[in-house]
Amino acid sequence: MLYFSDLLQYSDVFLSGLKTTVELTVLTTxxxxxxxxxxxxxxxxxxRASQRVVSVYVELIRNTPFIVxxxxxxxxxxxxxxxLSPWEASMIALTINLGAYSTEIIRAGLASISKGQIEAxxxxxxxxxxxxxxxxxxxxxxxxxxxxxSQCIIVMLGSAVISQISVQDLTxxxxxxxxxxxxxxxxxxxxxxxYLGLSILLRFAFNALGKRLFAYRTAD
Amino acid sequence: MIEFSNYDILRNLxxxxxxxxxxxxxxxxxGTTVALTLTAMRxxxxxxxxxxxxxxxxxxxGTPLLMQMFLCFFGLSMLGYExxxxxxxxxxxxxxxxxxxxxxxxxxxxxLPKGQWEASRCIxxxxxxxxxxxxxxxAIRVATAPxxxxxxxxxxxxxxxxxxxxxxxxxxxxxxxxATFEPFKVFTLVALIYFILCYPLSLYSKHLEKxxxxxx
Numbered sequence: 001m002l003y004f005s006d007l008l009q010y011s012d013v014f015l016s017g018l019k020t021t022v023e024l025t026v027l028t029t030x031x032x033x034x035x036x037x038x039x040x041x042x043x044x045x046x047x048r049a050s051q052r053v054v055s056v057y058v059e060l061i062r063n064t065p066f067i068v069x070x071x072x073x074x075x076x077x078x079x080x081x082x083x084l085s086p087w088e089a090s091m092i093a094l095t096i097n098l099g100a101y102s103t104e105i106i107r108a109g110l111a112s113i114s115k116g117q118i119e120a121x122x123x124x125x126x127x128x129x130x131x132x133x134x135x136x137x138x139x140x141x142x143x144x145x146x147x148x149x150s151q152c153i154i155v156m157l158g159s160a161v162i163s164q165i166s167v168q169d170l171t172x173x174x175x176x177x178x179x180x181x182x183x184x185x186x187x188x189x190x191x192x193x194x195y196l197g198l199s200i201l202l203r204f205a206f207n208a209l210g211k212r213l214f215a216y217r218t219a220d
Numbered sequence: 221m222i223e224f225s226n227y228d229i230l231r232n233l234x235x236x237x238x239x240x241x242x243x244x245x246x247x248x249x250x251g252t253t254v255a256l257t258l259t260a261m262r263x264x265x266x267x268x269x270x271x272x273x274x275x276x277x278x279x280x281x282g283t284p285l286l287m288q289m290f291l292c293f294f295g296l297s298m299l300g301y302e303x304x305x306x307x308x309x310x311x312x313x314x315x316x317x318x319x320x321x322x323x324x325x326x327x328x329x330x331x332l333p334k335g336q337w338e339a340s341r342c343i344x345x346x347x348x349x350x351x352x353x354x355x356x357x358x359a360i361r362v363a364t365a366p367x368x369x370x371x372x373x374x375x376x377x378x379x380x381x382x383x384x385x386x387x388x389x390x391x392x393x394x395x396x397x398x399a400t401f402e403p404f405k406v407f408t409l410v411a412l413i414y415f416i417l418c419y420p421l422s423l424y425s426k427h428l429e430k431x432x433x434x435x436x
Contacts (some may be wrong), residue, residue, distance in 0.1 A: 059422070060415065062418075062422065063372065063414065063415045064415055065375075065377075065378075066379075067379045067383075068379060068407060071393070071397075071403070071407050072403075072408065072411060075407060076403045076407045076408065077404075078403075157283065157284040160284035161286055161383075171284070174290070182298065184297075184298040185291065185294075185299050188290045188291045188295050192287040192291060195287060196278075196279065199281075
């Protein structure tokens with residue numbers, strides 16, 4: 001039998017967990033995409049040495065599990081003198097992780113901007129900053145926006161792992177509740193559905209944001 | 221107290237790597253089998269079937285793999301179905317793998333022009349014959365690179381099985397860390413082994429992608 005009513009008294013535990021997950025997601029999405037944009041720009045337009053460094057970073061992160069990266073940062077770095085709180089460690093790990101994936105995605109967008117377009121901007125008298133933002137970044141981001149946002153959602157789901165270093169996120173709440181009342185199936189099911197709701201909500205939010213960001217398309 | 225030399229650490233990690241590989245293989249085989257079934261269901265063009273596949277994908281792509289593992293492991297045993305960590309890991313990784321592969325393969329099949337289905341119908345091929353002789357040979361060529369690429373995600377996904385107590389690479393890493401208090405060394409080695417497992421697959425996937433693009 002399932003007893004979902006046993007979860008009701010813990011609703012504030014779930015809600016505070018949800019709050020932590022949402023906060024971390026918003027923060028790491030912003031930081032991760034910023035990191036990815038910087039790295040992708042270096043990867044596409046930088047000199048050879050810096051391109052090398054970025055590729056090594058991207059490949060290292062993309063080919064190791066997130067949980068190992070998290071353990072490395074949380075347990076490994078203090079051993080060489082960098083003490084981090086669980087929250088800081090997971091924020092850094094999530095940002096680095098999203099940064100690597102978004103570098104690959106954004107670079108694909110940058111690569112799709114043809115050289116002629118940049119030359120045309122120069123001929124029209126746009127300065128470097130204008131060219132970079134209006135001619136390169138906006139069209140590039142528009143192309144890869146769906147891939148980038150689904151990666152952000154994947155990172156949000158992956159953040160469930162940070163409960164393992166005792167960050168009090170949604171998964172931590174689920175573990176706490178099931179250890180109190182032994183309603184494991186109910187607790188995890190409700191939490192899974194909350195994650196599902198969160199990912200659907202995020203997708204809507206990203207779509208709405210995309211419509212605003214790339215509004216110039218519909219204008220003409 | 222037992223002392224762990226570097227050799228001991230490496231030996232234990234190598235032993236655990238076998239279980240990571242085994243779990244990855246099991247999950248990949250399970251995942252492709254389920255994904256094939258789901259793809260077939262989707263291709264029947266029956267609205268109910270298609271809706272079922274859509275909900276399945278949405279459900280397993282929209283929830284964390286860790287949560288699926290908890291549900292399979294703690295949840296099912298609380299409901300009275302005894303399941304081992306190994307069984308729960310395979311089950312949840314199969315769900316995870318199949319949900320993503322169905323979507324990947326959908327993209328591959330949809331890139332083929334629709335006219336091919338109609339042309340096959342015109343020259344009198346049945347649905348299965350169309351699939352067997354026209355669609356699949358082309359779709360498999362397109363699908364190989366992203367499927368190999370996704371196998372990297374499966375290997376990385378197996379790391380989460382450590383959380384439900386399945387003894388694989390990450391779990392042995394945390395155990396060795398508790399025994400040796402050398403987290404920096406241990407987790408560097410763990411990460412390195414994952415990298416050695418995954419990087420060749422990433423490279424191969426990239427190579428296949430290039431090869432396909434040239435021949436097109």
